[in-house]
Amino acid sequence: MKSLRERLVEPVLRLLERPLPPPTERELQLIYEFRAQIAKLDASGTSADAEWRDNMTRLTELALSQDPRRFLHWKVVRKSMFVANAPYIRSEFEQLHSRPDWATRWEPALKEDDIGGATPSDMHPGSSGNRIHLTYDVASFEDASGVNVRDIPFIFEFGGGYGGMCRQMYQLGFQGTYVIFVLPLFSALQQYYLKSLDLNVVPGDGFDVVGEPSVSCISCPNVARHVVSMLDDESVRRGLFLATWSFSECPVGLRVSFLDILGVFGNTWIGYQDTFNGIDNVAWFQALRESRSDVSWMQVPVEHSPGNSYLTGTAGLAQSRAA
Secondary structure (H helix, E strand, O other): OOOHHHHHHHHHHHHHHOOOOOOOHHHHHHHHHHHHHHHOOOHHHOOOOHHHHHHHHHHHHHHHHOOHHHHHHOHHHHHHHOOOOOOHHHHHHHHHHOOOOHHHHHHHHOOOOOOOOOOEOOOOOOOEHHHHHHHHHHHHHHHHHOOOHHHOOEEEEEOOOOOHHHHHHHHOOOOOEEEEEOOHHHHHHHHHHHHHOOOOEOOOOOOOOOOOOOEEEEOOHHHHHHHHHOOOHHHHHHOEEEEEOOHHHOOHHHHHHOHHHHOOOOEEEEEEEOEEOOEEHHHHHHHHHHHOOOEEEEEEEOOOOOOEEEEEEEEOOOOOOOO
């Protein structure tokens, strides 16, 4: 008898290996915009560390020479922001499957999109390991915080990969405004991906992103601060600062420079590893918790992935932006 992979996964993989049909007019326009953004950026001048500068150099080469409709097959993307069939995905899938609302909420959200050409999951072929992982992350946040993403009006995400978490939040009921802060080259990739999904991606100029359901990808800290300064009190009180394995991978100086933005929101959700590039993240995030006595913190170890934790914080009243 054939295995599940032989019956369901391998036919999909064979389809992904076939040459793509000519792009539609819409796809051509999005590819042109993506490449135009990439072409005018210079990775050498960024403050990122050597590894991320190398990643950006490679992303530039691929974006200008390869078909981005299958960007999830690019090695630089897969190694830095895409989980395929990693061993721990089975545990995450099983935990999602055991939830009482599996059939009504979580299973429908696992359906993978065509954009990017994601490798199908061995356990759930209509999905991917990355989609399962992101969905599990959201479920873990809701469990720890008691907050349903449907009730959040504004999300500020630090990092954001290729835009997968943003997509998944909307899949799971988020209906508000979503701002992502990330390095410029990856911002271009996020915009390509999210526009291809017909999400309302608007310019990050600090004016269009507030007051309507939309996504904005921003790479300038001052623009990010301007956007946050325009939020109404309800968006601040119920808003979310989100950083899953991104805040913990950037230099300490950059983290500190974003504490004013983190401190604005009533909800915080950070995923981090114990150490990264010699930084003791356990001690660093413990110090963050101790500095915010106005926040109720909950730290939850990721049991099936030792050395990693979720940190959620909920403030009764968000810290004053004037403070």
